[in-house]
Amino acid sequence: NPVDHTVWGAETGPFPGRLVRLDRGDNPPETCIAEVYEPPSIQNPDMDPSKTGFAPRGIDVDRSGVIWTALSGSGHMASFDRTKCRVLNGPEATGQHCPEGWTLYPTPGPQMKGVTDPGSGDFHYYNWVDQFNTLGLGENIPIANGSGSDSLLALRPDTGEWVVLRIPYPLGFFSRGLDGRIDDPNAGWKGRGLWANYGGNFNWHIEGGKGTPSKMVHFQLRPHPLAD
Structure with a gap:
């Protein structure tokens, strides 16, 4: 965490998963x-x-020190702001002691058939926070891998609006990570962008058949359709 220099990790299980903050002292x-x-868990009667949601998988932090995690089980992007917690440690720190620190954003897309829980049926392998506007949507934009929807999912936290970056072809864009680069800060949108890949362990699901290799994808966002 760039604000307090602590180390954070995410665990998907046991249910409902957890974030762990380590202060090294x-x-x-x-x-x-x-x-x-x-x-916040459905097992918590309060x-x-x-x-509620579950199974944090990816984890990253924005420049304000807020933690962002993709809830791979329930289909959410979630933020966690420790400064909002009334209890930090001690006998009342049961894991479910700081619901006020969490904000859950259901990711776009349908839910599984017959499931009425909040969230979506998408699977989010990881997530990443665009701290330095490498894509063009602004600073501190959390982005989840839409691993089950051929997409990257960028959230505008101020409005709750989702920007879906879909890969229409070849089918089978099962991404497992992403990162951003600014190669030329003076080149506008052409000098920056996101990078993600077709996960190499699912090549046989990529459109094209046997022998189709994995691919890297470069996402660049024009400020308007006619931008040079």
């Missing part, structure tokens, strides 16, 4: 202190079921 490992924060 002045003399690690003797001074290390860990805190555990679980997504929670509104429509505001």
